[in-house]
Amino acid sequence: MKNVAPHLNLSLSPKKLAQWRVVLIAPSLSPMLKRSLIVLAALFPFCAFAAADFAPATTATNKLGLELFRQLAAIKPGENLLLSPYSIQSALAMTYAGADGDTRTEMARVLHFPPDDATLAKSFGALRDALDATAKASVANAAQSQRYGGNSDVIEWHAANRLYGQQGYQFREPFLALARDGYGAPLEQVDFITAAEPARLKINAWVEDQTRHKIVDLIPPNGLDASSRLVLVNALYLKAPWQKAFDTHMTAPHPFQTRGTDSVNVPTMRQTRQLGYAKRDGYTAVTLPYFGGDLQFLILLPDTPNGVAALAAKVTPSLLHDCANLNPELVSLFLPKFRQQGSTMALGTMLQALGMKTAFDRPPGSANFDRMAPRGSGEPLHISEVYHQTFIALDEIGTEAAAATAVGMAGGAGRPNNPPKPVEVHVDHPFLFAIQHCESGACLFLGRVTDPR
Numbered sequence: 001m002k003n004v005a006p007h008l009n010l011s012l013s014p015k016k017l018a019q020w021r022v023v024l025i026a027p028s029l030s031p032m033l034k035r036s037l038i039v040l041a042a043l044f045p046f047c048a049f050a051a052a053d054f055a056p057a058t059t060a061t062n063k064l065g066l067e068l069f070r071q072l073a074a075i076k077p078g079e080n081l082l083l084s085p086y087s088i089q090s091a092l093a094m095t096y097a098g099a100d101g102d103t104r105t106e107m108a109r110v111l112h113f114p115p116d117d118a119t120l121a122k123s124f125g126a127l128r129d130a131l132d133a134t135a136k137a138s139v140a141n142a143a144q145s146q147r148y149g150g151n152s153d154v155i156e157w158h159a160a161n162r163l164y165g166q167q168g169y170q171f172r173e174p175f176l177a178l179a180r181d182g183y184g185a186p187l188e189q190v191d192f193i194t195a196a197e198p199a200r201l202k203i204n205a206w207v208e209d210q211t212r213h214k215i216v217d218l219i220p221p222n223g224l225d226a227s228s229r230l231v232l233v234n235a236l237y238l239k240a241p242w243q244k245a246f247d248t249h250m251t252a253p254h255p256f257q258t259r260g261t262d263s264v265n266v267p268t269m270r271q272t273r274q275l276g277y278a279k280r281d282g283y284t285a286v287t288l289p290y291f292g293g294d295l296q297f298l299i300l301l302p303d304t305p306n307g308v309a310a311l312a313a314k315v316t317p318s319l320l321h322d323c324a325n326l327n328p329e330l331v332s333l334f335l336p337k338f339r340q341q342g343s344t345m346a347l348g349t350m351l352q353a354l355g356m357k358t359a360f361d362r363p364p365g366s367a368n369f370d371r372m373a374p375r376g377s378g379e380p381l382h383i384s385e386v387y388h389q390t391f392i393a394l395d396e397i398g399t400e401a402a403a404a405t406a407v408g409m410a411g412g413a414g415r416p417n418n419p420p421k422p423v424e425v426h427v428d429h430p431f432l433f434a435i436q437h438c439e440s441g442a443c444l445f446l447g448r449v450t451d452p453r
Helices: 014-023 031-043 045-051 055-075 085-096 101-111 117-147 173-183 192-210 308-314 317-323 348-353
Strands: 081-083 156-166 187-190 228-241 252-258 262-280 283-289 295-302 328-336 338-341 382-394 398-410 423-426 431-437 443-449
Touching (some): 055 081, 055 085, 055 117, 055 308, 055 317, 055 348, 085 101, 085 156, 085 173, 085 228, 085 382, 085 398, 117 156, 117 173, 117 431, 156 173, 156 192, 173 187, 192 228, 192 398, 228 443, 283 328, 295 308, 295 317, 308 431, 338 443, 348 382, 382 443, 398 443
Parallel strands (some): 156 187, 328 423
Antiparallel strands (some): 081 443, 228 398, 252 262, 262 283, 262 328, 283 295, 382 398
16 A cells, blocks of 8 residues: 555545445556555445435434424524434434334324334444444544644544343343344343432443543433333444644634624634535535545524524425535635533423324323333333433534433434635624534534524
């Protein structure tokens, strides 16, 4: 690789690398380049995921994420908001695998799931594998980049699922197998009946460890009790450097109209480069790639300081999908640094408002999770609550973000030589943002900044 590295661009997505594997059969390649590409393909066997069907997981993730986001925006007008659609759907997908009857039908409608378990699990598995592949590729890219004096930072991505079940409770083996093999969620037995608080602390400690201590006390005090029988947990952590870091010397105070009214000075980063850009009716979209180009930070900036609510109402899964591949434009971007540390949110009421009622045993006796555990056991399961917590910090180097969701179950390019004048985008009033997986369009995080302080 040493002799040909200057001729190879290793900052490639898994999709592009998969295309390179096909090139290996071309007879016109020189023997040296062919050997080099064979080595490259061997380093990235995970490229097969590029052909995977992300659609079921992406559609479900983005649709439910937007619906919950709008409910939160209505409940908390003027506040910073952040949730992880990917984390929420990962936990609820495992829960759905145990639903049956009307509860299953209801959950499929609200969560936008296809009727087939295998299709859903395969799609979430493909998306999970693609995200893992992105992190692996960044390690190889960084090693090669560092060799030539470039960026040595890597994308850190970690997502984990786990079940915590009451010891001795008769969970159905097919459900446990699907959770374990389809979602990577092994079962750990705990004692909710006589030691609910130690079980809560154990689960929270696992989440804290998985998220590099960014998500603390996911399940609040009294969130579990002697009636708890199962907790399904997803935890994820992301630390992603920008493809091109902002120059810290360019960061300076600039005015930001908090909540669309009061103007305050906040630390604002500046960068001029080719970025994804689109000017549309009522808003501007800009995308900043993370190292490797497989993930990006999407900014949706309304034209007016008080237009973020109206913009949120018009965002659709189709719009998010389109923003995953915006055309490049020379942009001079002014972007405030910000940090959001959220407290635990209870999503149960919002999910019921969307129509997922029987899963929460509304009306009493209607919950049906017979695929998870026999209803005739005397302790038919239902969802007691869905807890969610998030974190994000954005600066000149990149973005650090984390999220966790627990479902409790109870019984009972380069510049041209003569570059055009860049488009200036001043993110100086409330805006929406997302962290996207570019190939699928799935939103790992979705948020609103009304005050970056």
